[in-house]
Each structure stands twice: as structure tokens, then as C-alpha cells.
Amino acid sequence: MAINTDKNSYTVIFAAVMVIIVGSLLAFLASGLRPRIDENERFEKQQNILYAMGVNQNEEGGSADFIPTDIVEEEFSKYIKQQLVVVGSETKEREEAYLIDLKKQLNIIKNGDEAELPLFIGEKEGNKYYIIPMYGKGLWDAIWGFISLDENMVVQGVVFDHKGETPGLGANIKLRFFMDDFTGESILDGSRISGISVIKGNNDPLNNDKEDNEVDALAGATITGNGVSAMIKETLKLYKPYLETIRTK
Amino acid sequence: MGLLSKKDANLILDPLADNNPITIQVLGICSALAITAELKASVVMALSVLFVLGVGNVVISLMRNIIPSKIRIIVQLIVVATLVIVVDQVLKAFAYELSKTLAVFVGLIITNCIIMGRFEAFALGNGPWKSFLDGIGNALGYGVILIIVGFFRELLGSGTLFGIPVLGDPIAKTGLYATGYENNGFMIIPPAALIVVGIIIWVQRSRNKALIEEA
Numbered sequence: 123m124a125i126n127t128d129k130n131s132y133t134v135i136f137a138a139v140m141v142i143i144v145g146s147l148l149a150f151l152a153s154g155l156r157p158r159i160d161e162n163e164r165f166e167k168q169q170n171i172l173y174a175m176g177v178n179q180n181e182e183g184g185s186a187d188f189i190p191t192d193i194v195e196e197e198f199s200k201y202i203k204q205q206l207v208v209v210g211s212e213t214k215e216r217e218e219a220y221l222i223d224l225k226k227q228l229n230i231i232k233n234g235d236e237a238e239l240p241l242f243i244g245e246k247e248g249n250k251y252y253i254i255p256m257y258g259k260g261l262w263d264a265i266w267g268f269i270s271l272d273e274n275m276v277v278q279g280v281v282f283d284h285k286g287e288t289p290g291l292g293a294n295i296k297l298r299f300f301m302d303d304f305t306g307e308s309i310l311d312g313s314r315i316s317g318i319s320v321i322k323g324n325n326d327p328l329n330n331d332k333e334d335n336e337v338d339a340l341a342g343a344t345i346t347g348n349g350v351s352a353m354i355k356e357t358l359k360l361y362k363p364y365l366e367t368i369r370t371k
Numbered sequence: 372m373g374l375l376s377k378k379d380a381n382l383i384l385d386p387l388a389d390n391n392p393i394t395i396q397v398l399g400i401c402s403a404l405a406i407t408a409e410l411k412a413s414v415v416m417a418l419s420v421l422f423v424l425g426v427g428n429v430v431i432s433l434m435r436n437i438i439p440s441k442i443r444i445i446v447q448l449i450v451v452a453t454l455v456i457v458v459d460q461v462l463k464a465f466a467y468e469l470s471k472t473l474a475v476f477v478g479l480i481i482t483n484c485i486i487m488g489r490f491e492a493f494a495l496g497n498g499p500w501k502s503f504l505d506g507i508g509n510a511l512g513y514g515v516i517l518i519i520v521g522f523f524r525e526l527l528g529s530g531t532l533f534g535i536p537v538l539g540d541p542i543a544k545t546g547l548y549a550t551g552y553e554n555n556g557f558m559i560i561p562p563a564a565l566i567v568v569g570i571i572i573w574v575q576r577s578r579n580k581a582l583i584e585e586a
Contacts, residue, residue, distance in 0.1 A: 127436075128439065132439060148457070151460055152460060158464035158465070159460070163469075286404075288405065288408070289406050290409040291408060328542065340558050342560050
């Protein structure tokens, strides 16, 4: 049976059938796997929030190790004491505030409306951690993360992640050696809430100076690094009204 | 090779050396430059391409007699894109960590010219078994180069392999660094990959003069 595959009608029918088959296959797959994927993403957020406040499985000199997914929900409810949303100058408590999509909220702000900004208060060994989500732009695509602060506006930990930064270069922002540099760094410039910049050649590769608002950049990842600096700065600007009410220094 | 006839075996072996997709056919250079700064990414990319090209070649080959030639490129693109999305979704549900490592590559696989190149040049004109072997062979040939380039770039650029320091600690100056050795920052930027690929092409052609094109 020879089919004339050059006929226009055949081409159109072939294209239509192919699109229907492929479309339904993908739709079926996507909706079937959705619950599992959602769960994975929820666990990941909890892991990240806990990581930023130092609840992780990091070993001396090792890689960045998160709390395993099977116990992360338990640990999350144990360490995270309050989940808040900051709306303008008001702060409300909200269950499951960690599920708020920060990207959407930032778009609301861009349109000039009032957004709901999530914030988490964690407690570990008597210390309080204020954990703030961040979202920004790297070189290729989105970057995001969490930063945890204490009342003195000193960083207690950060976690970064990215969608598509270059492997071996910008992608290294999620590696432990880079994230560890932020810990202990003050976000205060004088007495003003400023941020932390990722800087090349600040003559401090070991990051001994914790008051300079600077960490050493990654070679070959200038734009990703600038993205991290901008993300921290912009985020802190948004949360500044709240941070002013809790800071003791 | 008792399992394969000589002709079939050549389908796998040729792309590994004398008809290598990167060094001879000069396909897939873009991804070879982009992701070879570390060895782990090279290996992951090589495996992803192995799967997509192997399966994709078979699918295209099975459909070769019914694909209208006018829209064959689009059909090929749909097959690649579908395969990649299926893999991505399944990994996201069952191996979330791995899927995050792979996320960067999804786009790169779809646009990888080796895949479209093999669909167009081979799978459209040959049976499924031969196409499968051709796909595996070309993906391996691609992977070998990727891993060689990744090995040298990560070793010379960062002093690590698979993220594990092998030359000592550059900041504390231990191991090789105690002698004054420094990591070569140039190796981790994309142009270095071009130079390493160039050296591989040079070595290959000086060993096999038949590969040198007439000037």
C-alpha cells in the first residue's frame, strides 16, 4: 500500500494526528505526575528554608547537604515557629506562607499594588532566625534562594538555587563554598540596611572581613554574581520596614 | 563481535573515531562548548543524548515511510521535544535531585544538531535496528569527546574531577599548589573548549592522514 505522502491533504492530516497524539500523551503524563512533582517541590522549599537557618546535614568540608525528604516535614514544623506575610506595614500570621510564589508577588509590586511577602521565623537552640525568600535574575534565567538573619542583621546562612546558570561557572552559586561565605556577614552599611555584594578582587578571598558587605566572586560568573548581589539588595529593600521593627542594632 | 554483523558493528564504531560527530562531522559543537566546564555535567549530557538519540532514531525510522517530506523537520523536532519533556517530567516525579541537575540540558538537547542531523541523515533512510545502532554510536562518539574535554577543563581549570579536589587545595596551598602551580581560569570559560576540541581534531588527523580534507 503506497501512500502519496506529498499531497497537501495528507500533510495536514498527518500534522493534526501527530499533534493530537503527542499533545494527549504529554497532557496525560503531566497531569498524572503533577501530585508527585508538587510534593517534591514543596519538600525542596522546606529543605531550603531549613538549610538557610542552619538545619542541614552539612559536614566539615563537605558539600551542601539538605535534610532528607522523608523527615523534612517533621523538621520543618519543629524549627519554623511562625510563618508570616508582610503586607505593607502590617504583618499577619499565615499557615503555609511558604507556598506563596514570590515571583508572582514581585510582579504585583511591579504593577504598583500591595503584595503579600512571606517571611519565616525559626528557632534553634534558643536563637531566633528571620528567614526571607529571594528571587532574582542570573545570566540565563531565574535565580532564587533564602537568607536568614538574626536581630543584629548578621547573616546566619543562605541558600541559592538557579534555573539555568552555566555549569561550572554561574551554577556554582549553589555550592557550599560560595554560600558559606555569606554566613556571618553583616547586611548593615554603617547603620543602614544595605545588602551584600559579590565582588571581584576585594583582596579578601578567604572572607575574613565580615563588616565589608562583600563576598568573593566566582571566576567566570560575573553576571550571575551581580544577579546575586542585586537579588539580595532588592529583597532587603522590600522587607526593610519589617526588619527595622525587629533589629536591635 | 559475534552479536552484530561487521556492517552493524561499524555503525557503532565509526562515529567513535573516524566519523566522530564532533571532530569530523563538526556537529554539536555548541553544547560541547557550553557544558564541558565540569566532568559531571559532561557525563550527564552524554547519557541524556544517548537516550534521546537512541530512542529518537528508532521512532523516526519507524515513521520514515509515512512522514510527509514537506514537514519532516518539524516532525523530527516534535519527536525530540516530546522525548525530552517525557524524560524531564518522569525524572521530576521520581528522581527530583537528578532532574535539577538535568534542567540546564533540556533545552540544549532539543537544539542539539547531532540529533536532528542523525534523524535527517540516517533514520529517515534506514530501518529501526540500524538506526538504533547509528544513534547509539553517534551519541557515544559525542559523549567520548565531551568527557575528554570536560576532563581537561575541570582538571586544569578548577583542579578537581567530579567536584573532588585532586591537585590539592588552591587556597591553603597544599599538594601541587605548594610548588607554585595555579589553576588556569581560562580553562573554565567556553573558548577553552574550542581549543581543546581543536587539539583533539589535530591529534586525530595527524594519526589518520586520510581524514585531512583537500585544501
